[in-house]
Amino acid sequence: MKVKTPPTHFPMRVEEAYKKQLNALVDLIHEGVLKFLDNHKVPYLQVDDIYAQGDLFNPQDPSDVETFKQQLDEFVKQAALIYGGDLAKRMVEQMIKGSERIANNIVDEQLKAHSRVQNIEITDDELKFLQSKAAENMSYISSIGSEYLNKVQDAVMRHLTSGTLGSSLAAEIMDITDVSKKRANLIARDQTAKVFGEMTKYKQKKAGISYFRWSTALDERVRPRHRPLEGKIFSWDDGWGGIYPGDEINCRCVADPLFEDELDEADPDEFFQQQTELQELPAFRDVPKNGMIQRTKENNSLKARGAEPNEVIMMTQNGAPYQKRYFDAEGRALKDIDYTDHFQPAAHPVVPHVHDWDWDVGGRPRQKWRKPNDGEV
Template identity: 30%
Template sequence: MANRVKTRYPLRIEQSYGRNISNLINEIGKITLNEFDQTLSADIDKERLKKDDRFIQDGLLDVANKLIKKVKVLSLGALGNTDANKIATKYLNGVNTFSKSNVNSQLSAKGINPLEKESWLKEYMKSKIAENVSYITNIRDEYTTKFEQIIYRGVTSGQSSKDMRDELVNLVGITESRAQFIARDQTGTILGQMNAQRHQRAGLIAFIWSDSGDERVRQSHHERNGKIYYYADDPLLPGTDYGCRCVAEPLDEKEIEEYLKGGM
């Protein structure tokens, strides 16, 4: 229909958010690998040549303990709560601006006045920023915990410095993937919730589920594609399932009638 404006997905915002988190994780990775290379790596190779196993373990564990403590401090310095808050705030503001602009274009096309005052938004934004700060700092904390496990396991099992370093390099990659997933998951969820609030407050009572149309769409969501859902029924919102990039195409009453008659 001529008066329909498609619901868009903020892919660039998602990608930017993922990059920002990943950049900080990469920085922590560089710091931790450098500390490993400067301290424990050389000691491992020297101590493995000695014959007194008890001395070897005690000596390396002492170095390992100091390394782990230092890495935790440096990680907090590289990615503190203030850094996480800045990233999350910029990200939420970006998604909010994107959503509001898109929805207002949809409303204008349907002859509905654009949204102005939004009393619900302040608390929602505050909550989502706090939630995303938690996700970001959890990534950091999970990284340092796994770093600690790799170091202790390697020291006590007699692992070579090269094998331990390879595990640490792999850990950075795994952590980056986690950051990308959070960016994708949160973007779909936040966009879906914001759009739903704005659609309903503008008097739009239903939507058509629209999937992202690529090979990553899960089968259950593809089966929803093109079907109508009513907000009053409290349905699963597009984008709010984990890692979902589906969107809701809002319908006014005239469009609902046409849809039910098979005219859309």
């Protein structure tokens, strides 16, 4: 009788919990900002459309403005420390432990179905990976808080000097809050998928499983380049050009293990034909052999020319994704995916967004921003 292997499923509840916590953190920062403005009698439009009234100071008096600026600077520094501390650490620990536990339980159930030994112990490599992801996520959460506070600080001072305190300032603060929550949601899904995907890989390989079947979410949000991979067989040594389920940003794909009896039933000719067909896909040819992101740069601008052919470079700020640039076969910029609004929420209301490059048009080759296509980010 053929054994039915329990499927691998994406840890949606872990993602949702992490997303909820990160959004709550943004709300906490938002409340702290409003309390600071209230304490200093800065007029802004409340949620219930009531103005917080009172004279902050004389905006024409340089000494008053300077005093407030110093107090705002101190508030931003102290708030950044609070929001990036123990609270953030607990959020990260819960996400990582939850993703690892679910990956372990699923692999255990799959092994049990095939009468294999369960309860695979965690390895040193897994521990190192989990520690690195914890540090990475702490930097992401810290960057959410610091970026939010810096934007609010800039907005308050700008509206103060221009005399537009009130509903105009309130609208910009709400825009900043919305953008921060979108970024928090991206981090929650992406990091949950990466931890879960890597833990699945570790545990299946440790159990002696050499091959897996690629399983997508089978909905309209699956990126076009992943749709042809549904149901296809890959080895854990090679993956798809060095890419595995959960590797790419916001990827919800998972890996179903293939046990010996299932491999015996697979048609070798069909398997090799599949590999040939996949390598003919344009999406495959565009993927660097060692994975999507070949290099990461911290706080550096990315050059538009002179990169390696088909290279992909991720630029980070404070350890968080800032911009990913794709290059064409001639080493010229082909496409940018930007993960912030460049401190201009009105000009870039969608985060992340895309800038295409067109070297055949006159003028600036980097085009105006556009919304990402389904599955593009």
